[in-house]
Amino acid sequence: MKVSHSPTTHQLQSVARTVRQLVLDMVTQSKSAHLGSSFSVVDILVALYFNAMRVFLKNPKHPNRDRLLLSKGHAGAALYAVLGVREFFNVKLLKKYLRNGTALAGHASQAAVPGVELFTGSLGHGLPIGTGMAFAGKLDKKSYRVFVVMSDGECDEGSNWEAILFAGHHQLDNLVAVVDYNKWQSFGRTKDILDLEPFAKKWRDFGWNVKECNGHDFKALTKAFAKIPFAKGKPSVLIAHTVKGRGLPYENELRSHYNSPTEEEYRLAKERIKHL
Amino acid sequence: MKALTRLVKKDKRVMLLTGDLGFSVFEDFARQFPKQYLNCGLAEQNMVGMAAGLALSGKKVFAYSIVPFATMRPFEQVRDDVCLHNLDVKIVGVGGGYSYSQLGATHHSIEDIAIMKVLPNMKVLVPADPIETELAVKAMARDRGPAYLRLGKSKEENLHRRTFPFAIGRSNVLRKGSSVTVIGCGPILKNVLRAAEILARKNIFCKVISMPTVKPLDERVVMSATKTGLVITVEEHSVIGGLGDSVASVLAQAALPKKCRLKKIGVEDRFMKIVGDQEYLRSQNGLSPEQIARSITSLIKKRS
Numbered sequence: 259m260k261v262s263h264s265p266t267t268h269q270l271q272s273v274a275r276t277v278r279q280l281v282l283d284m285v286t287q288s289k290s291a292h293l294g295s296s297f298s299v300v301d302i303l304v305a306l307y308f309n310a311m312r313v314f315l316k317n318p319k320h321p322n323r324d325r326l327l328l329s330k331g332h333a334g335a336a337l338y339a340v341l342g343v344r345e346f347f348n349v350k351l352l353k354k355y356l357r358n359g360t361a362l363a364g365h366a367s368q369a370a371v372p373g374v375e376l377f378t379g380s381l382g383h384g385l386p387i388g389t390g391m392a393f394a395g396k397l398d399k400k401s402y403r404v405f406v407v408m409s410d411g412e413c414d415e416g417s418n419w420e421a422i423l424f425a426g427h428h429q430l431d432n433l434v435a436v437v438d439y440n441k442w443q444s445f446g447r448t449k450d451i452l453d454l455e456p457f458a459k460k461w462r463d464f465g466w467n468v469k470e471c472n473g474h475d476f477k478a479l480t481k482a483f484a485k486i487p488f489a490k491g492k493p494s495v496l497i498a499h500t501v502k503g504r505g506l507p508y509e510n511e512l513r514s515h516y517n518s519p520t521e522e523e524y525r526l527a528k529e530r531i532k533h534l
Numbered sequence: 535m536k537a538l539t540r541l542v543k544k545d546k547r548v549m550l551l552t553g554d555l556g557f558s559v560f561e562d563f564a565r566q567f568p569k570q571y572l573n574c575g576l577a578e579q580n581m582v583g584m585a586a587g588l589a590l591s592g593k594k595v596f597a598y599s600i601v602p603f604a605t606m607r608p609f610e611q612v613r614d615d616v617c618l619h620n621l622d623v624k625i626v627g628v629g630g631g632y633s634y635s636q637l638g639a640t641h642h643s644i645e646d647i648a649i650m651k652v653l654p655n656m657k658v659l660v661p662a663d664p665i666e667t668e669l670a671v672k673a674m675a676r677d678r679g680p681a682y683l684r685l686g687k688s689k690e691e692n693l694h695r696r697t698f699p700f701a702i703g704r705s706n707v708l709r710k711g712s713s714v715t716v717i718g719c720g721p722i723l724k725n726v727l728r729a730a731e732i733l734a735r736k737n738i739f740c741k742v743i744s745m746p747t748v749k750p751l752d753e754r755v756v757m758s759a760t761k762t763g764l765v766i767t768v769e770e771h772s773v774i775g776g777l778g779d780s781v782a783s784v785l786a787q788a789a790l791p792k793k794c795r796l797k798k799i800g801v802e803d804r805f806m807k808i809v810g811d812q813e814y815l816r817s818q819n820g821l822s823p824e825q826i827a828r829s830i831t832s833l834i835k836k837r838s
Binding site: 375376379385390391392394397398420421427 | 569574579580585586587589592619
């Protein structure tokens with residue numbers, strides 16, 4: 259999809275609708291899961307790839323590119339769709355999502371399509387790797403930034419807190435964590451399973467600068483990303499408040515994590531997406 | 535350390551990461567090469583994840599800690615971040631086998647070879663002495679991709695007299711002999727050589743092979759070892775999944791021209807909760823020179 263260099267909120271919303279429809283088709287056709295996690299993070303990924311990040315479509319591995327690591331790898335479908343719509347590759351490729359013999363795995367795969375930085379899926383891996391990339395960027399005096407997109411549930415993983423401690427100590431202000439805070443995890447509400455609150459305070463106490471915003475509001479997202487680093491000498495975290503399954507007829511319900519839509523749900527979702 | 539220092543001087547991409555271990559070993563290095571040294575703190579999952587991130591940014595990374603903390607604590611990071619992405623990260627574990635015998639069972643390292651060698655893309659190096667260690671470090675640095683280096687402790691004695699042409703995947707002969715072939719890896723080869731001396735006095739002549747690369751294994755040499763009709767493996771590691779099992783796998787699947795028996799000598803399937811120095815714990819597991827010699831003698835008796 260062609261969009262201007264600095265797209266308007268209206269244009270970003272239109273991109274997000276296209277992406278959601280693609281993801282809906284991919285997940286429905288393959289009868290797979292994690293639609294809710296994908297729909298929750300779509301707007302964040304669109305804001306990053308279409309507005310905030312420096313990307314090189316012809317040379318996705320350009321050394322000066324901003325890096326995006328999808329640590330919540332189970333939203334792989336959303337990442338592939340955003341990269342496809344961004345024209346890293348022909349979006350038709352996505353028809354083969356999860357098909358035998360392709361590399362389009364359900365969890366984000368570096369081998370799937372151009373533009374995917376890592377193989378992710380096991381939670382708690384993205385932030386340590388991103389911390390290494392950010393450290394290298396500082397050592398080599400490079401201008402790229404590293405964005406790690408995480409789920410709230412994955413913040414249970416201790417490996418993240420090792421990286422959060424390290425990045426704060428080493429003042430990696432080229433590192434940005436974005437938490438897709440939809441307040442759900444595998445078995446239920448995050449507050450009931452392993453409460454993260456006071457969440458912002460935890461990051462702050464580890465030496466990060468924190469901003470919070472509505473993760474479906476493009477104005478708020480682009481405004482926040484424009485201020486990176488939020489404070490010089492500190493890593494930044496954007497806690498993006500989101501709705502799991504945003505745009506689905508059963509949004510903000512846990513079943514969006516597991517179920518593939520029925521025919522009726524597919525039809526309703528298609529309608530809802532048009533009006534987002 | 536000498537080999538690594540030379541490397542770091544020559545190649546600015548090389549970095550040494552430590553999980554806050556190596557006290558009194560790394561200080562000079564850190565002063566000389568502040569941009570190529572990084573103490574990650576006691577946070578090995580982050581250290582290995584970062585090593586992957588650094589390697590994805592063009593660095594060649596050596597990540598160092600005591601064996602269990604370098605291999606087992608961050609195992610999934612080694613698998614997903616390093617091996618799946620096939621990155622230039624070398625995991626360096628110090629304290630192989632019972633090197634840290636007196637520190638207790640948490641510091642014993644008898645499962646690391648098994649869990650490292652099963653990972654796709656991973657190479658596993660277990661040098662026997664300082665000469666092999668220096669050669670192994672150089673070879674790993676030249677080689678691209680993941681590797682695991684299992685070290686003993688410092689100030690081990692040299693088993694080789696001089697340096698020699700070293701290549702990943704190639705074994706070397708420490709002692710010639712024709713009665714039996716003993717294949718070992720790591721510093722326990724010192725005890726194997728002593729056992730060979732004891733046996734030589736009884737007219738049993740052991741060929742002793744050092745296998746500093748457990749993966750990829752020098753299969754050609756394993757096959758030719760069958761000529762003696764009796765192959766013995768010795769390792770300071772569990773008999774499950776170590777060098778012995780690698781050798782067994784090659785022999786069991788080969789069409790052998792003549793009968794050959796294999797015996798694995800190593801640590802049986804158990805934790806050591808008693809304390810003692812390294813030789814004491816080795817002797818609790820049949821790994822003293824005398825015990826190795828006795829095992830070989832009884833096997834030869836059975837054969838004849």
